[in-house]
Amino acid sequence: MTELAATFQQEAVAEAYQHRPPYPDEVFDRLEALITDEPRRVLDIGAGEGAIARPLAPRVEHVDAIDFSAPMIEAGRQRPGGDQPNITWQVNPIETAELDGPYALVTAGASIHWMPWEETFARIVPHLTPNAQLVVIEHGPVDMPWWDGVMQAIQRHSRKKNHDPKYNVVEAIRDRGLLELGGTARTAPVTYHQKVTDYIEQFHSTSSLARDLMTPEEAADFDAMVEEAVRPYAKDGVLELKIEAELSWGRPLA
Template sequence: MLFLGELATDQPRRVLDIGCGTGDIARRLAPLVEQVDAVDFSAGMIEAGRQLPGGAASNVRWIIGAVEDVQLEPPYALVTAGESLHWMDWQIALPRLADMLAPNGCVAIVGRDFGGPAAVRARIQPVLMRHSMVPWQEVDLLSELQQRDLFTLVGTRRFGPELWQPTVEDYLECRHSQRSFARSAMGEVAARAFDDELRRVLAELRGDGEIQCVSDRLQLRVETTLAWGRPHGTP
């Protein structure tokens, strides 16, 4: 997160976190910059973020709305997107972000890979595909944005793998922080079915020795990818 904060070089160091969900990025960036505007169209996700550690920080402003048309207060030294650009209208969102960036500002796309080794992915992926609230598809986001002349890539970094030791319930909540599995979108019945199936698969993976568990905590490895660049404005 420190490196991400260093991408905000213009003064004032104000950050816009789009599709923020529960604010995993926004809450951790807040101590490093002057202000973070955290935007998400789900009021439920915003409210959950307020209750989490760092969610009540005085320099975090929670905003309910879609980045394509919500009222914002540019300029921003940095725009962050954590696994959220997939669900936006790129033809509207990217030019708007370009207009809101400070002269040296950039958009940073953050991805987390906690799918695990191939054997684990093979068991969990079908569960995700069955329960996803949006059509499941693998998209090379950066390639798509560049092919459509919406984004110029400046740099990439990969961090990890780092040890992640969630409880099963922590793991489930992490999945629900992803827009495809947001509780507010799934509803109580669908979310419970998703949780039950994922718990069962995780238990099977532990029993088969594919996932280790120490003191009720899963032993997982997480990699973070960071790509940053400049979105293109309206021609």
């Protein structure tokens, strides 16, 4: 896991990250509704290139966006909304980061499974407001008729083996005694149109399918397999995706 996590420090991975679909607007409505304390400061852990921090910033007082990857943070600064004055970007692992709370909300988008949980929660809990919530957000396309073909490509080339699709990181954290789970919600699906080339490239933003982990021949084979799988469903080189997000929130415990 440590070796795979280091993949996010590659500049090519940070560059490919822009091709991941954005979070639905409903995610940010729900995040804003979970803030009940003042000040309306947010801590975004494992912020990456700011897919949560940048859209959330106009709705809150301040966002501290923290990630251990310098290329990811730099990408976030350069992307739309990355220069908002109420976002503070910081390159640091969360367990040793400089925190400027108290925070009324902590967000983690597809990132908390990379962190050492005990150290992470011990670090953030003292910096929370009385009713602050930790929200874990996962999102992506659903109901893809081409997915079996894409999975064949992933299974052939992924550097992460023995993946358990039933594993639930929120339940694992709760079972560790670190989260008092308050609720879960799934957003309504939204339509997102994406070029086939960009759809393929977003896979190379993941820890197990980064181009730098493959030979050029392997990367070409992966791209060709995915392109073959999705081609029958594309119109003029564009796929229609249905994007959903799942939010799980609760009170973090040290």
